[in-house]
Amino acid sequence: MGEPSYFDRMMSHLRATCKYYTGYPKDLGPSRLIHFTSEREFVQLLHEGYPVVVAFTIRTNLTKHLDKVLEESAAAFYPNVKFMRVECPKYPGFCISRQKNEYPFIEIFHSPVQAASQGRVADPSITKYSVKVLPFNYDQSTYGFREFFKRHGIKYSDPI
Template identity: 70%
Template structure:
């Protein structure tokens, strides 16, 4: 049996001890990123009470990188924070309501609160909600999301 070289031993040790070794992909398990299919589904996810990070994307090289970052962040912060990806060419109406011109962009939706219909005659079966929306302007990485959550006092991990 051949004896391993010093370099091979060092690489084996590095792979076994370093959490962020970039030579091998991380085992993230099944994807927890929600793919947008309808506004009804989006509202259902929002009303579960968790903040929702929404990435509005178009097809580009940067989007491939963003998908990997979203997968990593979603695996780290699931289930306290939900991550959703919207493909804007498929769902133009939903993306147009955001009134942005530069894609991709990320926003966080949280704290839905019921609003009252002040003096308006409307359908009593319709409930209106106000949602706080924060534009994401941090480093696009799991670390950037963590810092964003700290800055806005959002609990991103369970208390174990």
């Protein structure tokens, strides 16, 4: 084949350098979105010390868009924030324990706090996490997650 035209070179350069969505699929590299397999894996992920965004979903047209948003956000915040997707029909016990009945919903786990430091006599191996529920009508995008993290003081950069 011959040399690509000026227009083709310009468009490929624009797609490679533009940080705004131009209508073409973004190359996000390997998926950074973690799929839920067990509660043990989830607890291990929490103990790493990073905030964890968990999307509780069922298969609908809305979740197809949410999957794309989660993939893009997981790539943008990697490795400082972990994104996990739970398919509730596969793991009903874990989803029912959240006591929600509208799907999809997103919860953000962050800031481990030792239970013994709260003045109660408790097992020192118990760790409590703050949980924020992302409102359904909130901007579900990478920018929306960043603003939510800022508003609630969730550290989304390197923990020091």
